[in-house]
Structures are given as structure tokens and as C-alpha cells.
Amino acid sequence: MINIEKMASVLRALPDPAFILSRSGKYSAVFGGRDARYYHDGNGLIGLYISDIVKTEKANWFIEQIELALESGALLIKEYELSNKDVKGLSDEGPDQPIWFEGRIQALDFLVDDEEVVLWVASNITQRHELEVKLRELSDTDQLTKLFNRRKLEADLAVHYETFERHAMPISMLIFDLDHLKQINDTQGHHAGDKAILTVADICRAELRKTDVACRFGGDEFVIVLPNTNLVHAAQFAERLRARFNLALSHCSVDGIAVTVSIGVATMAPTDRSYEDTLKRADGALYEAKRNGKNRVISA
């Protein structure tokens, strides 16, 4: 038989801390979560309010979740982070490694001191969260250049297109392709070709503003998105970039043929039904640049 003492022992042994929290955010009880590798001792919290411990914005978020769980009666699952910056009385300057938690919040069917209460189980998911962040980065990144890949670009472009539709903000894009890379690969080997691709990627990183996005679209093709930039300014930027590429790639030449870059430029237009329409126009301009002798910028 599980008697009341054994029940208390079970509660103490709960691997993750379980808090009883009132509607107004008062800690009525804390059970479990005693492994100091994962959790701070929560016993000192009893009788205090969440707003005594964490700063206003975060405290309000906790209260909102408690209210949601009480109103719905259903299990509420939320992920959240807590760092030194959130805790009152600690300097913002201190170590700022956030701990990530998964909170499982369930309304209880009794009152404590005349207040409704919830059970809030907080699991430390920091390792899982870090792994998820790493996986997301990997799935968004081109392995060779470490620029974003096409998958990430397309997700970003969908967001940019929404911004363009809603706020009519000018958004331009450049699509460019190395000229004569095949010759470098064929005569100097794939490694030399890779070096040319990396040179281009490094210049993109150095030349872009924080809001600009560069991606390796595939093979020797790249795309740069320039928010808040009209077609004229995008073309001027493309011309500057082309000159930078040429200078940096001047050592890559075979039989007098230098590796250069051809660039197509387009800007989102009200007639575009999606970002793909803009990208197609930029691609058409790139094709024109190739046809007209390469190593040039053409605007759609």
C-alpha cells in the first residue's frame, strides 16, 4: 500500500521540480527536482510571488500561462528560457547562459488560501534545445561556403514577399553565377574551383549589410536579397560587387580566361504573385548577362 509518507517520498523524488502556483503567481509548494546538476533548490521560493523573483515582463508571461491553464482546464505545454537577465537582483553583466525549460501546466481542482492553483512541472531541456538550434542551423547552411542554402533563402523570401505586399517596401534581389568555372575545374582541379566559390562567399559576407541575405543557390550560383533597396541602388551595389569579385578572382585564370561573375538584378513588383516571379525575372537578366558576353550586370 502507498501510504501518505510514501506518497510524500514519491513527490520528493520527482526528477523534475513540480510547483504549486496560485492564480496571482504565489509559490504554494515545491516538490522534487533535487538534482543540483539540473535545478536550483526551489524550497526557498515557497511563500514568495513570481514577481518577487523574476523581472516584470517575464513574471507577466508566467501569470498569463497560469491563467490560460486555469481557464482551459487542459494540459498546457510551453517552452521558455530563464537567464540571469530575467532574475531580479542579479547583474545583467554576469554569465548569461540561459536555461531552457519545458513547462507542463495543469489546473488543480482545489484552492490554496482561497486561490485557484496550477501544478507547474518544469523540465530542463537546455541540451535538447541546443541540439535543435544546431540542427536548424545545419539544415539552413550550405556546407562548403557556410552561407545560407536555397531552402533557407526560399523561406526568407516568402517572408520578404509578405512584407513587400503589406508595406510596399522595395525589395531587390541579385542572382549571380561564376563565369568559366568549368574550365578551372577541368584544368586546375575541383579544389581550385571550390576556392573560387569560397572567395565569392567571403566577399558576400564582407560586403553585405546586416539585413541583407546571401545564399548559395546551388552549384556556382548565388542569390542576395536586399531589403529596402530599389532597382537602381541594387544595380549599383551589384556593379560594385562584380568589381570586388573580379579583383579577388583575378588569380583564377586559365589560358588568359579569367573567372568572373555575371549578375541579374530584379526588384519585387506589384504584379508579382510571389517571390518566385521576381526571382524568375532576375534569372532572366542573368541569362541575358551570360548571352551578352558574361562579366556584367543586367537589370530586369
Ligand SMILES: Nc1nc2c(ncn2[C@@H]2O[C@H](COP(=O)(O)OP(=O)(O)OP(=O)(O)O)[C@@H](O)[C@H]2O)c(=O)[nH]1
Ligand atoms: N569546384 C566546384 N565546382 C562546382 C561546384 N558546384 C558546381 N560546380 C561546377 O560549376 C560548373 C557550373 O556549370 P556552368 O555554369 O555551366 O559552368 P561555367 O564554366 O561557369 O559556364 P558559364 O557560367 O557559362 O561561364 C560545373 O562545371 C560544375 O561542375 C562546387 O561546389 N565546386
